Structure formats: C-alpha cells, structure tokens
Amino acid sequence: xxxxxxxxxxxxSALLTGFNKAExxxxxxxxxxxxxxxxxxxxxxxSDQELAANEANVGFFFEEVNSILKENKKDESKLxxxxxxxxMPLSAYNGLAQSIITLWYTGSWGANVVNxxxxxxxxxxxxxxxxxxxxxxxxxxxxxxxxx
Amino acid sequence: xxxxxxxxxxxGSGIAGSLIAKTLTRAGxxxxxxxxxxxxxxxxxxxxxxxxxxxYLDRFYNAAAKVPNSPYPILKDAPTSNVLDVVKLTPGGPxxxxxxxxMGPLPFASDAVRGPGGTMLxxxxxxxxxxxxxxxxKTVYNQAVDWPITADDLRPYYEMAELExxxxxxxSEQTYPDTPAPKAYFGKDYVFPMHKIPQSYLDTEIAKGVxxxxxxxxxxxxxxNCISTPQGRNSTPNAxxxxxxxIWNKAEKKLKLTGLLGxxxxxxxxxxxxxxxxxxxxxxxxxCVPICPVQAKYNPLKTLKRSNFDHLTIxxxxxxxxxxxxxKTKEVTGIVYKxxxxxxxxxxxxxVAAGKIYVLAANAIENAKILLASGAANSxxxxxxxxxxxxxxxxxxxxxxxxxxxxxxxxxxNIATFRDGPFRSEHAAWISPFDNWGWSWPVFSPGSDVSxxxxxxxFGKQLRDYLNERLTRQFLLHFECxxxxxxxxxxxxxxxxxxxxxxxxxxxxxxxxxYMLKSMEAAKTVSDQIFAANGIEDHTVYNPVTDAGYVTYxxxxxxxRGAGHIVGTHRMGFNKHDSVVNxxxxxxxxxxxxxxxxxxxxxxxxxxxxxxxxxxxxxxAEAILKQLEK
Numbered sequence: 001x002x003x004x005x006x007x008x009x010x011x012x013s014a015l016l017t018g019f020n021k022a023e024x025x026x027x028x029x030x031x032x033x034x035x036x037x038x039x040x041x042x043x044x045x046x047s048d049q050e051l052a053a054n055e056a057n058v059g060f061f062f063e064e065v066n067s068i069l070k071e072n073k074k075d076e077s078k079l080x081x082x083x084x085x086x087x088m089p090l091s092a093y094n095g096l097a098q099s100i101i102t103l104w105y106t107g108s109w110g111a112n113v114v115n116x117x118x119x120x121x122x123x124x125x126x127x128x129x130x131x132x133x134x135x136x137x138x139x140x141x142x143x144x145x146x147x148x
Numbered sequence: 149x150x151x152x153x154x155x156x157x158x159x160g161s162g163i164a165g166s167l168i169a170k171t172l173t174r175a176g177x178x179x180x181x182x183x184x185x186x187x188x189x190x191x192x193x194x195x196x197x198x199x200x201x202x203x204y205l206d207r208f209y210n211a212a213a214k215v216p217n218s219p220y221p222i223l224k225d226a227p228t229s230n231v232l233d234v235v236k237l238t239p240g241g242p243x244x245x246x247x248x249x250x251m252g253p254l255p256f257a258s259d260a261v262r263g264p265g266g267t268m269l270x271x272x273x274x275x276x277x278x279x280x281x282x283x284x285x286k287t288v289y290n291q292a293v294d295w296p297i298t299a300d301d302l303r304p305y306y307e308m309a310e311l312e313x314x315x316x317x318x319x320s321e322q323t324y325p326d327t328p329a330p331k332a333y334f335g336k337d338y339v340f341p342m343h344k345i346p347q348s349y350l351d352t353e354i355a356k357g358v359x360x361x362x363x364x365x366x367x368x369x370x371x372x373n374c375i376s377t378p379q380g381r382n383s384t385p386n387a388x389x390x391x392x393x394x395i396w397n398k399a400e401k402k403l404k405l406t407g408l409l410g411x412x413x414x415x416x417x418x419x420x421x422x423x424x425x426x427x428x429x430x431x432x433x434x435x436c437v438p439i440c441p442v443q444a445k446y447n448p449l450k451t452l453k454r455s456n457f458d459h460l461t462i463x464x465x466x467x468x469x470x471x472x473x474x475x476k477t478k479e480v481t482g483i484v485y486k487x488x489x490x491x492x493x494x495x496x497x498x499x500v501a502a503g504k505i506y507v508l509a510a511n512a513i514e515n516a517k518i519l520l521a522s523g524a525a526n527s528x529x530x531x532x533x534x535x536x537x538x539x540x541x542x543x544x545x546x547x548x549x550x551x552x553x554x555x556x557x558x559x560x561x562n563i564a565t566f567r568d569g570p571f572r573s574e575h576a577a578w579i580s581p582f583d584n585w586g587w588s589w590p591v592f593s594p595g596s597d598v599s600x601x602x603x604x605x606x607f608g609k610q611l612r613d614y615l616n617e618r619l620t621r622q623f624l625l626h627f628e629c630x631x632x633x634x635x636x637x638x639x640x641x642x643x644x645x646x647x648x649x650x651x652x653x654x655x656x657x658x659x660x661x662x663y664m665l666k667s668m669e670a671a672k673t674v675s676d677q678i679f680a681a682n683g684i685e686d687h688t689v690y691n692p693v694t695d696a697g698y699v700t701y702x703x704x705x706x707x708x709r710g711a712g713h714i715v716g717t718h719r720m721g722f723n724k725h726d727s728v729v730n731x732x733x734x735x736x737x738x739x740x741x742x743x744x745x746x747x748x749x750x751x752x753x754x755x756x757x758x759x760x761x762x763x764x765x766x767x768x769a770e771a772i773l774k775q776l777e778k
Contacts, residue, residue: 143556
C-alpha cells in the first residue's frame with residue numbers, strides 16, 4: 001500500500017483538479033506536493049500525538065482513495081459521485097481533498113506558500129489563461145492581444 | 149562621532165534623495181547620503197545588485213500575502229508601515245499593533261518602503277502630470293489652497309522628470325478636462341522618451357462600450373474619455389525624442405536639458421542596475437506592484453547608479469533621528485543618526501553628519517517626524533499637518549465576454565473625465581484607472597475564487613471550468629479620489645511611542661471629510677452607469693465589519709483603500725506663516741535646510757504624485773546648487 005501512495009496521489013490529484021496527469025507532471029511539483037501531503041508536519045510545533053493522528057488520517061485517506069478508484073473503475077459518473085460524497089466534504093479526512101486542490105491551484109498549504117516554485121506553478125494562473133505575477137512573463141505587448 | 153564636512157548631507161535614498169545626490173555629485177559637489185535600510189540594498193555592482201534584487205523576488209514568491217511591501221526586508225530598527233497592519237479601528241480603543249500609531253477615527257491605509265531605493269521600488273509606474281487647475285484650487289474652486297507655482301512654472305522640471313524616469317506614452321492622446329489640448333499643454337513638438345506601453349486587450353474591450361458614453365452626475369452630463377496612461381516603464385524609444393541629460397549650467401545658474409526639440413537622437417531605455425541587456429522593455433510580468441523582476445519599470449536605484457561616485461559617500465543602516473540647529477543663526481549644523489549593525493538588535497552608535505546644506509528626503513511621514521522631534525521648521529505650525537492620500541474606492545464586476553485580466557502592467561488606460569470640473573467646489577475630483585489584474589486587490593483573487601469554488605462543492609473539470617469562466621471576466625475599476633488638505637489629518641509624536649532605537653513612531657490622526665465622502669457617492673453613481681450600460685454584473689461589496697476603510701454617507705456604505713501616495717506633511721506655500729517650505733523646497737525657518745519629497749505638495753491632484761515630486765526635486769536640486777555657488 002505505502003509504496004503506491006505516490007501513484008494514488010497523482011491519480012486522485014488529476015480527478016480533484018480537472019488537470020490531467022501529464023499537465024500535473026508538467027508542473028514539476030508532483031513529488032514536492034506528495035511529500036507535503038504525506039509527511040505533513042516535520043513541524044516542531046506539532047506534538048507527537050498530533051503527528052500520529054495526522055499520519056493515521058493520511059493513511060485512511062489513501063485507503064479510501066484506493067477503494068474509490070477500484071470500485072468505480074468502469075463508471076465515470078459513479079467515480080465522480082464517490083469523490084463528491086466520500087472525499088470532498090470538509091468532514092472527510094479533515095478536508096484533505098480540498099487542501100490538495102488548494103495546494104495544486106495556489107501553491108499554498110495551510111497559511112504558507114510551499115516554496116517559490118509552488119507559487120509559480122499554481123494551476124489557477126493557467127486556469128485564468130494568464131501567468132503567475134512576477135514569473136513566466138509572456139513578453140512585450142503580449143497583453144494587448146487575447147491569450148494564445 | 150562626527151563625519152567629514154560635506155557640501156550636502158541627504159537623508160533618504162528614494163527618488164528624491166537619489167536624484168539630488170546624482171545631480172549634485174555630477175555638478176562636482178561632495179555629498180553624503182544617509183540611508184536607514186540595509187547595506188546590501190545599495191549594491192550597484194552587477195553581482196551585488198543582482199543577488200540582492202533576486203532575494204527580494206524570492207521573498208515575494210514565498211510571501212503568503214503578496215502586498216506591496218512583501219519583497220522587502222522587515223527591519224526592527226528601521227520599521228515601516230505595512231498594509232497588513234491596516235485594520236478597522238475601535239472608537240476610543242487602543243491603537244492596533246503596527247509601526248503607524250493609528251489614532252483614527254479612520255486608519256491611514258498606505259505603506260512605505262524604508263530601504264535603498266525607497267517606496268518607488270513598489271510604485272505602479274503611472275507618470276501623469278498634474279492639471280493646470282490642480283495648482284489653483286483656492287482661486288478656481290474656493291477649496292484647499294493654491295500652489296505658489298503654476299503648471300507652466302513646473303513644465304521644464306516635468307520634462308526633466310520624464311527623462312529621469314523614462315516615460316513611455318503618447319502626448320497626442322493626453323486630452324484632459326479643462327486643460328489646453330496636448331500640443332498647447334505639453335508644447336508643440338514635445339514627445340515622451342518612449343512610445344506608449346501597449347494598452348491591454350481588456351482596455352480595448354471595455355473602451356468599446358465606455359469611450360464617449362454619456363453619464364449623468366448631479367444633473368450634469370459628461371462624455372467619458374478613456375486615454376492611454378503614461379508610465380515609467382520601458383517601451384519602444386520615440387525617434388523624435390531629443391533630450392539626453394540634465395546638467396547644471398554654471399553660467400546661467402540653472403539645470404538644463406541637453407538636446408534640442410527637433411534634433412535627432414537615439415534614446416536608450418535605462419536597463420536594470422545589474423545588466424545592460426535586462427529590462428530594456430517591459431516583459432509583461434504583471435507584478436509592477438510589488439516588484440518588477442527585470443527592472444523594466446523605473447526605480448530610484450537607476451538614478452543613484454548614475455551618480456558621480458568620486459563625490460558620493462553613502463552610509464547605510466543609519467537612521468536619521470533629529471537635526472541640530474544653531475540657536476542664533478537658525479542654521480542646521482548636523483543630522484544626528486543612529487547606526488545599527490544588526491537590524492534586529494537595539495544596539496546602535498550615534499553619529500552626526502555635517503555639511504553646508506541639509507536635505508531631508510526620508511518620505512513625508514519620516515520627514516515630519518524628524519522635524520517634530522527636533523522642534524525644527526515649524527513656525528507655521530504646519531509640520532505634520534495636511535497628511536493626504538488618494539482615497540481609493542474600487543468597484544468590480546464580471547463582463548459578458550472574456551476580457552483576460554491578470555496580464556500586462558497594472559494599468560494602461562484611465563478615464564480622465566473627472567480629473568477636473570466645476571464639481572470640485574462640491575466634492576473631490578478623481579481619476580479612474582482600468583485595472584489589468586482582475587479582482588486581486590479587493591478580494592485577493594484568484595485564490596479567493598478557488599475557495600469560493602470549493603465552498604460550492606466543485607472539484608475536477610467543473611471547478612476548472614468555473615474558475616476559467618470567472619477569472620477571465622473580472623473587471624476592476626478604481627476611483628482615486630483627491631484628498632483635500634486638512635490640518636487635523638496629521639502626524640504627531642509622543643514619548644510613549646518609540647521604536648527599538650528610541651526613535652519616534654509616527655502617530656497618525658486621520659479622517660474623511662464630507663468633501664471626500666461626497667466624491668465616493670458621486671464616483672459610485674458613475675460606476676453604476678458604466679456597469680449597467682456595458683452589461684457588467686456588479687460584484688462590489690463594501691463590508692462594514694471586515695473593511696478597515698468602511699465609511700458611510702447619507703445612509704450608504706463605501707470602502708476606501710490606500711493608494712500608497714503619502715503626501716502633504718510639510719507643505720510648500722507663499723510665506724512662512726502658511727507653509728513649511730517655499731517654492732524652491734527650502735524651509736522658511738532654516739536657510740540651509742531643504743525638504744524633498746511628496747510632503748512638500750500643498751494639494752494632491754488626481755495624478756499619482758511620483759512624477760510631480762520628481763519635478764519638484766529637480767527644482768530643489770537647482771536651488772541647492774544656486775545656493776552653494778553663491
């Protein structure tokens with residue numbers, strides 16, 4: 001189970017964000033984000049108990065993802081329903097699915113930007129057919145035309 | 149510790165300080181520049197400048213809230229205002245935490261950078277001149293005060309400022325209300341150094357419906373005029389631009405532009421401070437505020453770099469505290485500064501910088517603080533008073549068609565219609581820039597749109613589609629209302645409020661007069677008509693609980709925000725009773741003390757103040773040179 005969590009992470013990230021796996025791989029952020037989610041707090045502010053509870057929560061989340069993907073392999077609409085009902089509510093796994101979406105779209109985990117690349121690779125900028133302010137600049141005068 | 153004796157001692161390396169340092173050292177004068185910020189920030193060699201600037205950029209990338217000050221170091225020993233500290237004030241309650249001690253009743257909502265290059269590191273780059281009537285508000289509208297100089301007096305200095313900053317724009321498109329046509333106002337053959345920055349796709353789409361539409365305001369009709377905005381960022385050089393430099397003409401005792409209108413000269417955009425091949429054109433980073441990664445946008449370090457370093461000494465990490473004054477002659481004899489090694493430690497050494505002439509160029513709030521702490525220049529009782537900002541009211545909505553914001557410089561087009569008119573005897577004038585960056589300012593889009601989508605239960609393709617539809621249609625309009633000078637909007641000091649070096653923290657008293665509130669009501673009326681006529685779905689919300697700048701007028705609520713235009717705390721005027729400095733920017737009270745910066749402006753106008761302040765600073769530099777060569 002633990003060994004293919006990274007694969008499960010990519011799989012469920014694509015379903016949660018609406019970006020396909022190749023687009024997500026293209027950001028270069030998959031490994032960083034998997035580590036962000038899976039190893040959450042190396043943060044000294046967390047107590048051992050909190051760390052253990054969190055590790056358990058992440059474990060249950062990936063088990064659930066695994067079952068959802070297996071059970072609904074052949075039926076796209078059932079798959080969507082399962083994600084909506086079993087992962088998306090804030091009450092499910094401490095809102096981990098929503099946090100993963102926010103992570104991909106904004107580059108932030110909780111109140112913090114994961115790192116400079118995370119900000120730059122935020123999917124919300126592609127979604128806006130724009131680019132992150134201060135990076136990936138499109139060149140002189142490009143803004144006077146509709147996006148490519 | 150006392151320094152060598154210099155011709156001129158300047159406090160502050162923003163555009164005012166840097167420009168005076170450059171102009172004077174190039175005229176052979178010996179200058180000492182004191183700067184409160186870190187040594188690293190003043191590096192002008194390729195490696196040092198690049199590495200330091202990239203550290204700013206990295207700090208910006210990693211900041212959770214990408215506010216104007218987010219790229220720049222926070223220094224305990226040279227603290228500064230931050231928009232993150234601007235919160236709703238409780239009547240009678242203690243002032244909230246932050247550098248500005250906000251006594252209210254309303255919060256002053258603008259910030260500043262304290263460090264090499266100053267606040268223009270994060271300016272937007274708009275370089276509009278003031279209009280003729282802006283200089284005579286009392287005479288024409290019986291409001292505020294007149295300036296002791298006119299638009300015509302300032303014209304040669306505006307031209308110098310437009311060369312110094314490197315303005316891109318089309319003079320022929322600068323049609324303003326109640327102002328002579330461009331050829332008359334700017335001069336028959338005058339052009340800006342570079343052609344205009346291309347206007348955004350959004351501008352073109354919005355202007356299709358807005359240009360020439362009629363709006364009603366207080367029973368009058370106005371035809372809306374959308375024009376391109378001149379900007380201090382690099383674009384395509386204009387082959388007709390003739391000026392090369394500003395030099396001191398010893399014989400005539402004047403600063404002069406070299407080059408003649410009509411002569412041919414290839415203007416070269418001023419590149420980044422680390423590399424001649426970076427920043428020659430705006431590259432569309434869409435992050436002018438808070439940082440242009442390639443320095444295609446002007447910043448004062450470009451001016452500082454062109455100083456004559458044989459004549460310039462810079463002492464950094466030196467916070468100007470007070471000035472010493474000879475009781476008999478009223479001459480200033482030194483600027484007392486506190487120098488720290490570690491910006492987080494309260495340890496410092498005290499120095500006194502000595503010269504023939506002194507210039508405070510530390511920004512409007514800091515200048516006022518230093519003068520108040522020294523009991524200086526205040527026989528008019530105007531020091532610290534008349535603090536002003538553009539009170540910015542924002543309106544936002546969704547367009548029918550996609551307009552693709554979040555691209556290009558912050559603003560490339562403005563509505564000039566309400567910059568002047570008879571209504572100014574009733575309420576403030578304003579300029580309305582179109583904003584190219586979606587709803588990022590009022591509601592922190594696009595991050596907040598992601599949250600909204602999640603709150604609606606969206607994920608996957610549905611979420612992506614929802615965000616695409618929403619983010620590509622976001623339109624934001626500004627109403628930058630000209631705050632009129634009010635003696636009760638002011639900076640004061642008190643021993644209760646000190647920073648770690650024992651320097652005063654500025655205490656701010658601030659409110660909005662009916663003249664301002666009425667302009668917000670009027671601006672909202674105009675916004676409503678523009679939105680309705682163009683099918684823009686209004687999403688504007690002024691929240692009485694969460695908006696720090698929430699105000700009410702005639703039962704309606706409005707929210708103002710700060711424009712970052714800190715102006716007016718040591719006004720220029722006609723005599724020593726009505727003002728702190730004369731038209732040459734010299735204090736009435738001390739023959740060898742000049743003040744530089746936006747604090748000198750008697751009124752604000754509807755233009756962003758940087759260009760006008762730069763023009764005034766050339767005037768100050770000229771007066772200083774004249775005085776030195778007497």
